[in-house]
Amino acid sequence: MSIFNSINTTASALTAQRLRMDVISSNMANADTTRGKLVDGEWQPYTRKQVVFQTKDNSSSFASQLSAAQRNTSSTGNGVKVTQIVEDETPYEMVYDPENADANEDGYVAMPNVDPLREMVDLMSASRSYEANVTVLNASKSMMMKTLELGK
Secondary structure: OOOHHHHHHHHHHHHHHHHHHHHHHHHHOOEEEOOEEOOOOEEEOOOOOOEEEEEEEOOOOOHHHHHHOOOOOOOOOOOOEEEEEEEEEOOEEEEOOOOOOOOOOOOEEEEOOOOOOHHHHHHHHHHHHHHHHHHHHHHHHHHHHHHHHOOO
C-alpha cells in the first residue's frame, strides 16, 4: 500500500462529485427547455441526466477476489469512478399552453422531467460529499507532514 493511496482515493471521489455537480447544474439550467434534442424531425424536451458511480477496483475478477479473501487480506478500496451518465426515464410533464410554439394539437406542451427541488437536494448531497472528501484530503496531508517532521 502506497502512502499516497488515501490521496488518490480521495482525488477520485472529488473528481466524481465535481462531475455530479456539473450534471446537476446542467439539469437545473435546462429545467424549462422544451427543445432539448431533435428526434425523427420532432423536438423532444430536455431529459434529466444522472451520474452512475462504481468502485474503482483494479482486481475485479471473481478469481482475484476469492484469492484475496483466502489470504485474509483486507482491501481498503481504490476510489470511485463514473461509469456512465444516464437519462432519467421519468415521463415528461404535460402543461396546457396552447400559445406555445411547441404545443401539440390539444394545446399541451411536454416539459422536461427535471424537478428543481430534487436537483437541489442532489446538489446539497454532492456538495457535502465533496466537502467531506476535502476534509479527508487535508487530514491525510497533515498526517504526512507530521510524519516528515519525525525525521528532523
